[in-house]
Amino acid sequence: xxxxxxxxxxxxxxxxxxxxxxxxxxxxxxxxxxxxxxxxxxxxxxxxxxxxxxxxxxxxxxxxxxxxxxxxxxxxxxxxxxxxxxxxxxxxxxxxxxxxxxxxxxxxxxxxxxxxxxxxxxxxxxxxxxxxxxxxxxxxxxxxxxxxxxxxxxxxxxxxxxxxxxxxxxxxxxxxxxxxxxxxxxxxxxxxxxxxxxxxxxxxxxxxxxxxxxxxxxxxxxxxxxxxxxxxxxxxxxxxxxxxxxxxxxxxxxxxxxxxxxxxxxxxxxx
Amino acid sequence: xxxxxxxxxxxxxxxxxxxxxxxxxxxxxxxxxxxxxxxxxxxxxxxxxxxxxxxxxxxxxxxxxxxxxxxxxxxxxxxxxxxxxxxxxxxxxxxxxxxxxxxxxxxxxxxxxxxxxxxxxxxxxxxxxxxxxxxxxxxxxxxxxxxxxxxxxxxxxxxxxxxxxxxxxxxxxxxxxxxxxxxxxxxxxxxxxxxxxxxxxxxxxxxxxxxxxxxxxxxxxxxxxxxxxxxxxxxxxxxxxxxxxxxxxxxxxxxxx
Numbered sequence: 445x446x447x448x449x450x451x452x453x454x455x456x457x458x459x460x461x462x463x464x465x466x467x468x469x470x471x472x473x474x475x476x477x478x479x480x481x482x483x484x485x486x487x488x489x490x491x492x493x494x495x496x497x498x499x500x501x502x503x504x505x506x507x508x509x510x511x512x513x514x515x516x517x518x519x520x521x522x523x524x525x526x527x528x529x530x531x532x533x534x535x536x537x538x539x540x541x542x543x544x545x546x547x548x549x550x551x552x553x554x555x556x557x558x559x560x561x562x563x564x565x566x567x568x569x570x571x572x573x574x575x576x577x578x579x580x581x582x583x584x585x586x587x588x589x590x591x592x593x594x595x596x597x598x599x600x601x602x603x604x605x606x607x608x609x610x611x612x613x614x615x616x617x618x619x620x621x622x623x624x625x626x627x628x629x630x631x632x633x634x635x636x637x638x639x640x641x642x643x644x645x646x647x648x649x650x651x652x653x654x655x656x657x658x659x660x661x662x663x664x665x666x667x668x669x670x671x672x673x674x675x676x677x678x679x680x681x682x683x684x685x686x687x688x689x690x691x692x693x694x695x696x697x698x699x700x701x702x703x704x705x706x707x708x709x710x711x712x713x714x715x
Numbered sequence: 716x717x718x719x720x721x722x723x724x725x726x727x728x729x730x731x732x733x734x735x736x737x738x739x740x741x742x743x744x745x746x747x748x749x750x751x752x753x754x755x756x757x758x759x760x761x762x763x764x765x766x767x768x769x770x771x772x773x774x775x776x777x778x779x780x781x782x783x784x785x786x787x788x789x790x791x792x793x794x795x796x797x798x799x800x801x802x803x804x805x806x807x808x809x810x811x812x813x814x815x816x817x818x819x820x821x822x823x824x825x826x827x828x829x830x831x832x833x834x835x836x837x838x839x840x841x842x843x844x845x846x847x848x849x850x851x852x853x854x855x856x857x858x859x860x861x862x863x864x865x866x867x868x869x870x871x872x873x874x875x876x877x878x879x880x881x882x883x884x885x886x887x888x889x890x891x892x893x894x895x896x897x898x899x900x901x902x903x904x905x906x907x908x909x910x911x912x913x914x915x916x917x918x919x920x921x922x923x924x925x926x927x928x929x930x931x932x933x934x935x936x937x938x939x940x941x942x943x944x945x946x947x948x949x950x951x952x953x954x955x956x957x958x959x960x961x962x963x964x965x966x967x968x969x970x971x972x
Contacts, residue, residue, distance in 0.1 A: 622859070
């Protein structure tokens with residue numbers, strides 16, 4: 445009989461999912477942004493790009509600060525925010541109401557879905573001239589176009605959220621004596637809330653786009669006006685200030701809606 | 716209050732447009748303060764029957780009646796297999812739901828809900844959301860929500876079948892203890908023969924689809940029930956008798972799926 449080998453063969457199990465790990469790389473996140481700004485500033489200082497076409501970040505910052513101190517920037521931001529707020533409130537209130545009605549009542553669904561399907565694909569900017577014809581050059585037409593842009597994502601998302609409401613929960617509510625409006629208020633709306641907030645996020649992007657477009661026609665204030673006017677007189681630094689403000693508005697609304705989501709939907713936290 | 720189910724039939728149309736007969740000519744009476752188990756193989760329409768009693772679906776023929784209903788109390792309240800708690804309401808909010816629909820004032824509602832939270836062993840969890848609770852705790856909320864409205868009949872649709880075996884055993888004990896105190900009329904749907912015999916006064920055995928009443932069997936066990944009874948000849952014989960009744964049915968249902 446042969447002697448047994450002194451070493452038994454062993455295969456070590458290795459973690460085969462390692463390449464699937466996605467570490468956060470916090471430093472890279474910050475470095476990416478800083479790197480871009482530094483590169484931009486360096487390009488300007490090296491004289492690679494004329495300042496008229498691409499003002500340096502520091503120049504934009506300085507200009508922004510001056511405009512803030514003179515009050516000019518706040519006038520524009522204030523005018524824009526007011527239009528956004530009105531358009532957002534009107535558009536989302538109507539959108540949620542229509543979404544709930546179409547999602548819950550068969551009659552409203554039969555009437556509403558074809559109408560929404562037919563009007564939803566129209567680029568809302570195309571309606572701006574029509575709205576100006578109807579409502580005049582003043583604020584109402586600006587607010588109306590934003591409200592229209594907000595209305596559709598809100599109505600469609602609310603509708604989808606209402607349709608997704610768990611039939612079991614609706615039956616449970618009915619089993620405990622809930623009528624139609626109780627079911628809407630206590631089951632359907634809370635069920636649709638995550639979709640409604642997602643709709644707000646979509647609407648925020650659309651609203652910003654339409655705001656700038658609307659402010660490029662016959663207004664004397666607003667960030668959109670600032671961008672267009674600065675471009676016309678080749679004040680590129682001012683133009684860039686306007687763009688930075690728009691980007692900040694976008695980031696802020698995203699952050700604010702995130703906060704709103706956590707406040708409105710506490711049962712989702714950590715679920 | 717008696718619950719009278721009179722020649723009830725339910726046919727529904729499935730996704731492919733075919734007519735499916737879920738219940739056929741089911742007649743059954745549940746006496747006041749009686750604990751009746753509805754037992755049958757999966758797909759026998761026992762949940763359909765319970766939903767018909769709760770008024771949660773249109774029936775095709777026959778009807779459900781409540782004889783000498785109490786005044787000022789809801790006729791039924793339901794406990795669901797999948798708990799069906801409102802995820803956006805805390806434990807307290809869920810237990811108060813039915814009371815809200817009854818139009819009870821907020822202070823009274825809070826008081827009543829706290830009593831039920833106490834009885835069902837949920838004290839200290841009032842402010843939790845359902846997703847923060849274990850399955851057993853969730854079903855306690857489901858039971859508290861149903862008992863809070865003080866229904867004339869409590870309808871339970873496989874209330875413990877989503878729980879693990881140990882939790883189920885404990886919850887059965889708790890429900891029996893609760894029932895000893897309140898003696899609410901209970902219609903209890905289950906597919907578990909041991910559970911049906913252990914808990915109920917009477918077991919109504921349904922056939923597989925279309926569901927009909929195969930047999931009504933009185934359970935020869937005294938109240939209050941204790942775990943030790945699960946070794947008594949009366950218990951074992953009843954379980955055996957029911958099993959022999961539905962064995963073929965269950966086998967056929969298995970082959971079908």
